[in-house]
Amino acid sequence: VIRARLDILSCPDDCLCERYRFSAQSIIYLDNILRPYITHVTHRGHALSSLHIICIALRFFANGSFLYNIGDAEHVSKATVCRAVRNVTVALKRLLYSFVVFPGHRPTRFIKEGFHKIAGFPGVIGCIDGTHIPIIAPSVNEGDYVNRKSFHSINVQ
Structure with a gap:
């Protein structure tokens, strides 16, 4: 089943901060620095964008809920949430020493x-x-x- 993807950045900042704990500008910044590490090279037409992957992980980090709950809220599977959280975490770890000194x-x-x-x-x-x-x-x-x-x-x- 292919579901229509929500344009995350079209939401107002207060909604984004409530769901993801980041403003649109901050999410765009994260997308710019994490995209090379999390983008999937695929020939499929409906792969998640780096922005969606980041937002799924941010929602998990902000909420601390179960993978199923995050998946239901973001309209993806539990396995997709798990991969998104892992990929973003590994990407952030690679950039750790650029930000924590x-x-x-x-x-x-x-x-x-x-x-x-x-x-x-x-x-x-x-x-x-x-x-x-x-x-x-x-x-x-x-x-x-x-x-x-x-x-x-x-x-x-």
Whole structure:
């Protein structure tokens, strides 16, 4: 069954941010940098575009739901969602060191000394920040998910 594909970028930005957690401009940027790594070379006429592959993966990353649910929402199979998530993840991993870097303007020794002066921790060269993502209260071990601000959440780094 060949289904008509939705023109994703025709949706308003608030809709895109709700579904994919990115604006149209950001999705276009991701498409430009990831396209060479995720485009399928096929002779079939109805292959998913790189834009659709990225949006399927973004919806999975944004939602964290089951592959079936993402597939139903995007009108593709569970296997297609699985391949899209894997291909985009591998492509992002290939570009990791282009975007995630330690500040290169200061030698590691100075960074370690700075952290030691601030908090007395020896050998520290960086920190990871975290945030609490609100969740619906689980039925099992409900009290374990209540944070210091008295709402249910999961701590994510």
